[in-house]
Amino acid sequence: MKAAVIVFPGSNCDRDVAVALEASMGSKPLMVWHRDTQLPAVDLIVVPGGFSYGDYLRCGAMAAHSPIMQEVKARADQGARVLGICNGFQIITEAGLLPGVLMRNAGLKFICKDVFLRVENDRTDFCRYYRSGDVVRYPIAHAEGNYFVDPKTYREMEDNGQIAFRYCGADGAVAPEFNPNGSLGNVAGVYNEKKTVLGLMPHPERLAEDLLGGADGKLMFDSLVEALS
Amino acid sequence: MSQITPEIIAQHGIKPDEYTLILEIMGRPPNLTELGIFSVMWSEHCSYKSSKKWLKTLPTKAPWVICGPGENAGIIDIGDDQAIVFKMESHNHPSFIEPYQGAATGVGGILRDVFTMGARPIANMNALRFGDPSNAKTRHLVAGVVAGIGGYGNCVGVPTVGGETNFHKSYNGNILVNAMTVGLADKNNIFYSAAAGVGNPVVYFGSKTGRDGIHGATMASAEFDEKSEEKRPTVQVGDPFTEKLLIEACLELMATDVIVAIQDMGAAGLTSSSFEMASKGGLGVELDLDSVPMREEGMSAYEIMLSESQERMLMILKPGKEDVARAIMDKWELDFAVIGTLTDTGRMVLKRHGEVVANLPIDPLAQASPEYDRPWVAPAKQPVIPAEQIEAVDPVSALKTLLGCPDLASKRWIWQQYDHMVMGDTVQRPGGDAAVVRIHGTNKAVAITTDCTPRYCQADPHQGGRQAVAEAYRNLSATGAVPLAVTDNLNFGNPEKHEIMGQIVEAIKGMGEACRELDFPVVSGNVSLYNETQGTAIQPTPAIGAVGLLDDVNKHMTLAFKAGGNHIVLLGETKGWLGASLYLREVCGREEGAPPPVALHRERRKGELVRQLIQDEQIVACHDISDGGLLVAVAEMAMASGIGASLDAPASVPLHAWCFGEDQGRYLLEVGQDDLVAVLEAAQEHDCVARVIGKTGGNDIAVGGAAVGVAELKATNEGWLPAYMGGEMSGH
Numbered sequence: 001m002k003a004a005v006i007v008f009p010g011s012n013c014d015r016d017v018a019v020a021l022e023a024s025m026g027s028k029p030l031m032v033w034h035r036d037t038q039l040p041a042v043d044l045i046v047v048p049g050g051f052s053y054g055d056y057l058r059c060g061a062m063a064a065h066s067p068i069m070q071e072v073k074a075r076a077d078q079g080a081r082v083l084g085i086c087n088g089f090q091i092i093t094e095a096g097l098l099p100g101v102l103m104r105n106a107g108l109k110f111i112c113k114d115v116f117l118r119v120e121n122d123r124t125d126f127c128r129y130y131r132s133g134d135v136v137r138y139p140i141a142h143a144e145g146n147y148f149v150d151p152k153t154y155r156e157m158e159d160n161g162q163i164a165f166r167y168c169g170a171d172g173a174v175a176p177e178f179n180p181n182g183s184l185g186n187v188a189g190v191y192n193e194k195k196t197v198l199g200l201m202p203h204p205e206r207l208a209e210d211l212l213g214g215a216d217g218k219l220m221f222d223s224l225v226e227a228l229s
Numbered sequence: 230m231s232q233i234t235p236e237i238i239a240q241h242g243i244k245p246d247e248y249t250l251i252l253e254i255m256g257r258p259p260n261l262t263e264l265g266i267f268s269v270m271w272s273e274h275c276s277y278k279s280s281k282k283w284l285k286t287l288p289t290k291a292p293w294v295i296c297g298p299g300e301n302a303g304i305i306d307i308g309d310d311q312a313i314v315f316k317m318e319s320h321n322h323p324s325f326i327e328p329y330q331g332a333a334t335g336v337g338g339i340l341r342d343v344f345t346m347g348a349r350p351i352a353n354m355n356a357l358r359f360g361d362p363s364n365a366k367t368r369h370l371v372a373g374v375v376a377g378i379g380g381y382g383n384c385v386g387v388p389t390v391g392g393e394t395n396f397h398k399s400y401n402g403n404i405l406v407n408a409m410t411v412g413l414a415d416k417n418n419i420f421y422s423a424a425a426g427v428g429n430p431v432v433y434f435g436s437k438t439g440r441d442g443i444h445g446a447t448m449a450s451a452e453f454d455e456k457s458e459e460k461r462p463t464v465q466v467g468d469p470f471t472e473k474l475l476i477e478a479c480l481e482l483m484a485t486d487v488i489v490a491i492q493d494m495g496a497a498g499l500t501s502s503s504f505e506m507a508s509k510g511g512l513g514v515e516l517d518l519d520s521v522p523m524r525e526e527g528m529s530a531y532e533i534m535l536s537e538s539q540e541r542m543l544m545i546l547k548p549g550k551e552d553v554a555r556a557i558m559d560k561w562e563l564d565f566a567v568i569g570t571l572t573d574t575g576r577m578v579l580k581r582h583g584e585v586v587a588n589l590p591i592d593p594l595a596q597a598s599p600e601y602d603r604p605w606v607a608p609a610k611q612p613v614i615p616a617e618q619i620e621a622v623d624p625v626s627a628l629k630t631l632l633g634c635p636d637l638a639s640k641r642w643i644w645q646q647y648d649h650m651v652m653g654d655t656v657q658r659p660g661g662d663a664a665v666v667r668i669h670g671t672n673k674a675v676a677i678t679t680d681c682t683p684r685y686c687q688a689d690p691h692q693g694g695r696q697a698v699a700e701a702y703r704n705l706s707a708t709g710a711v712p713l714a715v716t717d718n719l720n721f722g723n724p725e726k727h728e729i730m731g732q733i734v735e736a737i738k739g740m741g742e743a744c745r746e747l748d749f750p751v752v753s754g755n756v757s758l759y760n761e762t763q764g765t766a767i768q769p770t771p772a773i774g775a776v777g778l779l780d781d782v783n784k785h786m787t788l789a790f791k792a793g794g795n796h797i798v799l800l801g802e803t804k805g806w807l808g809a810s811l812y813l814r815e816v817c818g819r820e821e822g823a824p825p826p827v828a829l830h831r832e833r834r835k836g837e838l839v840r841q842l843i844q845d846e847q848i849v850a851c852h853d854i855s856d857g858g859l860l861v862a863v864a865e866m867a868m869a870s871g872i873g874a875s876l877d878a879p880a881s882v883p884l885h886a887w888c889f890g891e892d893q894g895r896y897l898l899e900v901g902q903d904d905l906v907a908v909l910e911a912a913q914e915h916d917c918v919a920r921v922i923g924k925t926g927g928n929d930i931a932v933g934g935a936a937v938g939v940a941e942l943k944a945t946n947e948g949w950l951p952a953y954m955g956g957e958m959s960g961h
Binding site for chain 2: 009010012013015016019020049051054056109111113139141203205206209211212213
C-alpha cells in the first residue's frame, strides 16, 4: 500500500498519523504540502487533524477549497481511499466528499478524552479487522464534531451501511449519555456511498500503541494495509 | 517633542529617583519615546529590580545544565545529543483583565521562549490560582482562562499535559496564570540571543505590529485598583495559527545555517528584544522603524517600540542570507523585513520618517537597570498546633469533604478542554503525580510537574519554598523519573511593603536550600510582583515547574492501584501534622498554624529509594502524599483504579491526624506479596521508615472501623467542578 498525508499549514496530527501508518505499513507515507497541485500515485490519502488554515471561519471551510483538495476529490472519484480524521473529517465533508455537516459541540467546549465506539459496518477496507458490533476505544479532541445531516439522507445512509461508528458505552449501548458532542444518532464517523471515503471525529492514530494506553486504533491501519496491498 | 512633565513620568511608573538616574544616563531630558523605552525596560517585569539580589542566591549549575537563567529559557542535557528547554512564566495581570486572551497569549509567549532557542515544544503545563469560588467573578475567570489556554495550545498542536489549580479568596482580585512549556532540541543546534557581527542585518518576522498591548509590562508591574478594568486595551490578542506557522518556520530556518542570534518579542516587544540582543552582544543597533511591518497606519515610534503584538520574532542573520530566510517565511506566509543593522556604537538609534527619534545608550538600560535591596522583615512564625487541639471529625465524612473541596476536586473539567494527546507521545495524561511524555522516536521520556502549596507559604514562606521544591522532586520520583532541574515562577504582592519583601526573601531562601540539597538547580524563571488589589496581597505563590528523565519509558510508574490483595506500604514518618493543613482549613474552617517542616536530607534518600524500587520493578503503584494527607492519597489511588483498600491505623497517632496530617516526605507504595520483604529491606538499607499500613482490594476504603465506597468518593471528587461551572452552586 502507498499512502499520502495532506499537510495544511495548521495540520498538527500529520506526524501522529504518519507514525501510525508507518507502524502498520512498514514504510513512511508521503507528506504532501497543501500548495502542491499534484498528488503522487497512492492507494490511500489521509487528511489529518489540526486547524488547517486556523479555522477561524467554519472548520475546514477554507481548506475544502484549497488546490490540493481538488486533486484529492479527483482521486477519490477514481477510487482512491480517503480517510479524514477530526479536522480532516470536517475538511472532506466541507469539500463534498461526504454528506452532512459538522457543527459546534452541543456543550460548546473543546473535549479531549477517550470514547467508546461501536463499529457499525465491518465490510469496508477501513474496518475489516473489526467485527460489526465491536466496541473500540479511540480518543476525541475537538470543538466541532456535532454531526448533522437531513433526515432523508440519514435514513439512506443507514440503509446503505454508511454509518461507520457510533458513540456508545463500554458494553456497546448507544445512548444519549455516551454522546460527547450532540451528534445525530451518536454518529462518530461516516462513509460515502461506495465506502471508499471515511470521515470520523475520533483519532484512531492516538491509540495505536499500548504504551499510550491502548491499540484499538491500530486495527484500522492494519485493515487498510491488508485491503490495499 | 512634547514636554516631559512629572505627571507623564508618574504615568510611566517611573519613580522620581529613577528619573534622576535617567537624566544622568542620557545627559539630557529624554523625549517621550525614550521615556517609554526606559519605563518598560525598567519595569519590575523586565528588570527584576526588586528580586534580582535574591534570585542570584539560587543554585543554577549542575553537570547536566547547558544553559541557566538569563536566556529565553533554561536548557538541560538528556543524553544522546538531546536537550530539554523549558521555562514557566506568568500572565497574571492580563488574565484577570481579559481571561481568554490573557491566558492564551501567556501560552503563546512561553512557547516562543522555548522554540526561540531551537527546541520543538513537546508539552505545555499550567499552574492556576483563582479566587474563592463564591466570589462573583471566579466562575467567569475559570471559564475564560481555561478556554484561552485550550484555544491557543490546541491549535498550535502542543499537548497540555498537566498542571494544578487552587482556589483561595486571596486571589479574588489577582488570579495567577503560570504557563510552562517544555521543548526538545538538538544539543548541538541551540540558538541564543546575543547579537554579533557589526553590519549584520536585524530582521523582523512573524505577525505585523499593531497598537495592542502597549505598556503591558508596565501594567504587570503595578497593583490593581478599582480602575483596572480600564486597562483592557493593554491586553494583547493571540493568534495561535500564526504561532503554529512561526514554530514551523523557525525550526525550518534553524535547520539552515543562517541565524546569528534570535529572540522573540515578548513583554515590551521590539524594545526589550532589541535591547537584550544588543546588550548581550555588546553592540549597538540602528533601526529604521518605517520598515517594521505594521497592521495600522500612522503608528508613532513610541507605539511601534512599545507594542506587545503577539507572534513576532527578531533575529540577526549572517550577511547575505536574507534570501534564504525570506524564502522560508514566504512558504509559511509570514511577514519578513530587514529593519536595521548592528553597529559598534553601543547605542540604540531609532529612525522614523527619516529622522532620528530616539538615541539611547544600551547597556545602562538593559544591564545597569536599577537593582534594589528593598527593606524586608521576616514574617512572624506561626505556632505549632498539636493534633489534640484540632477537632477530630470521623474519617469518612472528612474524606468526603476533602475530596469534594475546590482544591482537591478532580480537575477533569479543565484538562478535558486541553488536547493532551496530540504529538502521540503522552504516556501519562493529566491526573497523575506528574505527566510523562516520551521523547519522540526514543525509549526515553520526561516527567513534568508543577507544584506549590500557597497556604504553607503564607504561614511560613521559608518552609513553603522548601516544600514546593521538595514536592516537585517527589512527584517526579513517583513516576520513576530522575529529577533534573527546576523553573520557578515567583508570584507575590507589592515588594515595596516590608512584609511582602520578607515573604519573597524567605521563600527564595527556602527554595535555594531545597534545590541545593536535592541537586535540583533552577535553570529559568519569572517573577510576578504587585499581585495586590486595593492593598490586599495574594498568598505568596512561588510555583515550581520541574522536569525529570526516565531512561526507559516502559518502566514509568502510575498511582492507580493495580490489583486486590497487594500490600500498601507507607514510606516516611507520620506524626500527624495538621497545622496549615487542608483538613484544618476545609473541615475545621481554620487557616492557621505552622506548616509541616521538610527534612531535606531524608527527602533525597526517599526519592532515590522510590526510583530504585520502580527501576527494579518491585512496586506496582506509587503516589506521593501531599494535600489532604494519607487517606486522601489512598483514595486517589483507589479512584484511579476502582480498587478499594483497607487500612490499619496505628494507636500511637490520633486517627484524624494519621488520616489527614500532612507530614512531608511520604509516599504510598503498592507492593505484591512476593516483593514485600525486598521492599522493606531496601527501605532499611536507605535508612527510610517504611511500614505496611493495609491491603488493596474490595470496593470500599475502610479505616478505623468505618468504610466508604470508592464509587461514592469518585462521584464526590468528580462532581464539584462541573457542578460549580454549570452554575449549580455558588461555592462551598
